[in-house]
Amino acid sequence: MNADFVNPFIISLLNVLETMAQIKLQVGKPKRKTTALAQGDVSGLIGMVGDNIKGSMSITFEEGLALDIMQGMLGERPDTLDAEVSDMVGEITNMVAGGAKKELAKKGYDIGMATPMVVSGPEHTINHKVSGHKMIMPFKGEGGKAYIEICFDK
């Protein structure tokens, strides 16, 4: 997997969070995921299907950062990861995937995005089952960390 594929997702997440919640994230170094697991409290996941390619993306948030995003978007901070936070994570996942899809289309990749799913549960892990490489990108906000993972079949 090359930067052509990875960068649209990174840029899209940064854009979405800054536009929607006035939150700026520090971008860590993307790396190939081997044993490393993104661990977090709420995650948005989406499947991707193209003509000769298929894969998956996830965005995992630590609780503190997810609540910061809610506060930035709605002006109110929930006490816990409730149903509204789940909706918000689904919405962000959709927007990030949609933004990346547009950029990928400009580069000649026509990729259909499935519908998002949101997983809630303390310190859950997500494992993308693909034959190709897995890229994991760490982000850091004031309230906690986030991880994007992007994986495609060979």
Place this chain on the structure above:
Amino acid sequence: MNADFVNPFIISLLNVLETMAQIKLQVGKPKRKTTALAQGDVSGLIGMVGDNIKGSMSITFEEGLALDIMQGMLGERPDTLDAEVSDMVGEITNMVAGGAKKELAKKGYDIGMATPMVVSGPEHTINHKVSGHKMIMPFKGEGGKAYIEICFDK
């Protein structure tokens, strides 16, 4: 969503578990999911994209049933939901989606399946973010429960 869509997934899960692990599940009554959440310890998720349709499927297992399946498939029962169980759940998710895809193709629905993702974490929940109906189907094995959820956008 009608039985055309739902039944291929139910039949496929029953086939896969009986063939691969000699495990028979009791099928509960499918229902539209409203507030009900499938709660389990390990889940396989997959996105689906067709020409005019997109959606998602998840299969959630309680720990006891997941370990029973491992024992049935490999003859050995792991102590915990380890990396091998995660691989097995990803494989089963792929097989169930593949089996359902074939059946749906016979009915004229051409749906591309993304790559599976596996979520681990005690009592996590999964929320499918779609505009259409969500169907949840409960299953019961000797070692615990399982749930399939199938959701499509309108």
